[in-house]
Amino acid sequence: MSIDKSLLDEVALSEEEYALIVERLGREPTHVELGMFGSLWSEHCGYKHSKPLLGLLPTTAPHIRVKAGEENAGVVDIGDGLAIVMKMESHNHPSAIEPFQGAATGVGGIVRDIFAMGARPIALLNSLRFGPLTEPHNRYLFGGVVGGIGSYGNCLGIPDVAGEIYFSPAYTQNPLVNAMCVGIVETGKLLKATASGVGNLLMLVGADTGRDGLHGASGLASRTFGDEKELRSAVQVGNPFLEKSLLEACLELAQTDYIVGLQDLGAAGLTSAAVECAGKAGTGIEIDVLRVPRRETGMTPYEVMLSESQERMLVIVKKGYEDKVRALFGRWDLHSDIIGIVTDDGLARIKEGDKAVAEAPVALLTRPPMYRLPGVRPAWLDAEFDLASLPDIAPESAADVLVRLLASPTIASKEWVYRQYDHMVWTNTVIPPGGDGALLRVRGSKKGIALASDGNGRYCYLDPYEGGAIAVAEAARNVVCTGATPLAITDCLNYGNPEKPEVYYQLEEGIRGMAEACRILGTPVISGNVSLYNETAGEPIYPTPVVGMLGLMDDVDRRCTMGFKKEGDLALLLGNLSNHVSSLSGSEYLEMVHNKVAGRPQIDLDLEQGLQRCCLAAIRQGLLSSAHDCSDGGLAVALAECCIAGNIGVKVDSRPGSRLDAFLFGEAQSRIIVSVTPQNRKKLEALASEHGVTMKMLGSVGGDSLALGREFSVPVSRVAQAWKGGLAAALR
Numbered sequence: 001m002s003i004d005k006s007l008l009d010e011v012a013l014s015e016e017e018y019a020l021i022v023e024r025l026g027r028e029p030t031h032v033e034l035g036m037f038g039s040l041w042s043e044h045c046g047y048k049h050s051k052p053l054l055g056l057l058p059t060t061a062p063h064i065r066v067k068a069g070e071e072n073a074g075v076v077d078i079g080d081g082l083a084i085v086m087k088m089e090s091h092n093h094p095s096a097i098e099p100f101q102g103a104a105t106g107v108g109g110i111v112r113d114i115f116a117m118g119a120r121p122i123a124l125l126n127s128l129r130f131g132p133l134t135e136p137h138n139r140y141l142f143g144g145v146v147g148g149i150g151s152y153g154n155c156l157g158i159p160d161v162a163g164e165i166y167f168s169p170a171y172t173q174n175p176l177v178n179a180m181c182v183g184i185v186e187t188g189k190l191l192k193a194t195a196s197g198v199g200n201l202l203m204l205v206g207a208d209t210g211r212d213g214l215h216g217a218s219g220l221a222s223r224t225f226g227d228e229k230e231l232r233s234a235v236q237v238g239n240p241f242l243e244k245s246l247l248e249a250c251l252e253l254a255q256t257d258y259i260v261g262l263q264d265l266g267a268a269g270l271t272s273a274a275v276e277c278a279g280k281a282g283t284g285i286e287i288d289v290l291r292v293p294r295r296e297t298g299m300t301p302y303e304v305m306l307s308e309s310q311e312r313m314l315v316i317v318k319k320g321y322e323d324k325v326r327a328l329f330g331r332w333d334l335h336s337d338i339i340g341i342v343t344d345d346g347l348a349r350i351k352e353g354d355k356a357v358a359e360a361p362v363a364l365l366t367r368p369p370m371y372r373l374p375g376v377r378p379a380w381l382d383a384e385f386d387l388a389s390l391p392d393i394a395p396e397s398a399a400d401v402l403v404r405l406l407a408s409p410t411i412a413s414k415e416w417v418y419r420q421y422d423h424m425v426w427t428n429t430v431i432p433p434g435g436d437g438a439l440l441r442v443r444g445s446k447k448g449i450a451l452a453s454d455g456n457g458r459y460c461y462l463d464p465y466e467g468g469a470i471a472v473a474e475a476a477r478n479v480v481c482t483g484a485t486p487l488a489i490t491d492c493l494n495y496g497n498p499e500k501p502e503v504y505y506q507l508e509e510g511i512r513g514m515a516e517a518c519r520i521l522g523t524p525v526i527s528g529n530v531s532l533y534n535e536t537a538g539e540p541i542y543p544t545p546v547v548g549m550l551g552l553m554d555d556v557d558r559r560c561t562m563g564f565k566k567e568g569d570l571a572l573l574l575g576n577l578s579n580h581v582s583s584l585s586g587s588e589y590l591e592m593v594h595n596k597v598a599g600r601p602q603i604d605l606d607l608e609q610g611l612q613r614c615c616l617a618a619i620r621q622g623l624l625s626s627a628h629d630c631s632d633g634g635l636a637v638a639l640a641e642c643c644i645a646g647n648i649g650v651k652v653d654s655r656p657g658s659r660l661d662a663f664l665f666g667e668a669q670s671r672i673i674v675s676v677t678p679q680n681r682k683k684l685e686a687l688a689s690e691h692g693v694t695m696k697m698l699g700s701v702g703g704d705s706l707a708l709g710r711e712f713s714v715p716v717s718r719v720a721q722a723w724k725g726g727l728a729a730a731l732r
Helices: 005-011 015-025 031-040 092-097 099-115 136-156 216-220 240-253 269-281 301-306 322-331 395-407 457-462 464-480 501-521 588-594 605-620 634-646 660-665 678-690 716-731
Strands: 074-079 082-090 120-130 160-167 176-186 201-206 259-264 284-288 312-317 336-343 347-352 355-361 429-431 438-441 448-454 485-494 525-531 544-553 570-575 626-629 650-652 671-676 695-701 705-708 712-715
Touching (some): 005 031, 015 031, 031 355, 082 099, 082 544, 092 099, 092 136, 099 136, 120 136, 120 544, 136 240, 160 448, 176 485, 201 322, 240 312, 240 322, 269 301, 269 347, 312 336, 322 336, 395 588, 395 634, 395 660, 395 716, 457 544, 464 501, 464 544, 588 660, 605 671, 605 678, 634 650, 634 671, 634 705, 634 716, 678 695, 705 716, 712 716
Parallel strands (some): 082 525, 284 347
Antiparallel strands (some): 074 082, 082 176, 259 312, 284 336, 429 438, 438 448, 485 544, 570 671, 705 712
């Protein structure tokens, strides 16, 4: 047995994996089969390094309707015969090469995952990471990604309501572009991606097939970048107007009884869509590639099966209903073709007319080898750094440091970004982008759903376990601050090369931390994506698990927002009151002022649980005027954001502990700043005591400055100018 190593490299298969394919097939694979195995056994499709670890995550609860990983997206029952469908996915590698199209097609792909289940997409979120904007190439990537997201989402008419953006040198060569979509569906009308029913027909609808996206799954998303690789052809090109027609047509089709399954063509194109649908049903499929409409001449069966051309759906049509389905698509000006049939032999048989070019068992194609590797704890995790050895901040410079932090791209307002997105289309958006979490009303009821995305790569770099737990906790805290109960998460796990023991350790510990937080906070993982091999020239990104959180509110009129409301209200801190120097671990302040990423981030999940329950109860009882998660930048930044949002000042009487920097800019977890009327203070104290949560008086709302005792007083207008203009200034 011999194989050209360059062919294996093209499909990202190892020699050992090729030998396993030959052994299981009983022969050497054909060229088309090799491409199909490479795609379906890739990390992107097969999850061969991550699936053994994903089993650590809690995935069940009474309100979860679909087992995680079994369908295109997760499903949460919200009552009244309705369910929320949601998923998050990455488009990191394509966006590093072609930022506009990479991000745009990332949006298109995640939207198709939602309407493939019969759900109408109602919201988009995104989580983005870039290198410092001081570098021209990073500014190019940033502008292209934001433009691609806005262009595609706006054309589809889906509001982009929330997200987060971080900047760090760790992402200079590998930006992260994680897209999340949320849809709504009647629980009895969910569709599945299954090719059941022998004799039923495989119909391809949407765009013609081209050569774009070849090896996107096996090459672009399943190995590290190399300077010698030209991967531009692996980036797909999107057409959002065609996708809009496809979306509406498929939702109309979902109301009929013409079909048994629906699946989008994403990674690995027709190969993944058809073979995985057959795998779920325990059937086989036969496809004739000559029946696949093409927009380029001379395409080979290999190219047809592996093309990742966008805006295509595979429909499993009940035999005898093909004319009705074709007529429905025709009304939407969509071209559709019967390209194959469901069989009973368990084989994926690919033909070019009368010639068979591939014939392999579906079960073999969909069951790649799984790797459970021994992780090695990275040496830097045991390196000691004494945070107390750093000089404390001088009181006279505290205001300037606060202004610098507020203007830093990671903390500054992201209005420059989200004003390019239409976040009010459909008029369901009750709390728009810019707060802790977005809130959308559920039409026809008083209910609302809250949405947030969170993750901090610095924390995960310093402690993968604690960082994973913090990502879940902060996402939940953000929806809690709106008044919604956290229900479930979708995630995207962004890491480097898992074949490196240190990276595998980060991945495993990150998942363990997330799992523990999900168990304690009652937020199972219902869907997600793993994006590995995020590194260039041997340099990985920070381990960056991103969490998309869904919360539910019974009455949107009882929502809460982050801005201080009125003169005379009391500002209080709920939760962790520690001002220890350890709170500077992994903080924005530590990196900006001291140029260090050091320390050990920590979270007490039992305290977090009590804090969230206390805050929710207080909002439901109408005790709070405002609530705001205290996170990046610490207490001073959070207070400034409350002042900016409410256009009113605050006088903080609370005194710092031994260090001013830790008091102002430490990023201790499990803290929420709230404001209440003086009359409600005692009621809140009683509620906090009931939930085992400490409460501290910070000061009083009023005036036009953010004042901290004698240490500093800075006008709200100054902090607002820095915060609102920081990102735009960094792009100039």
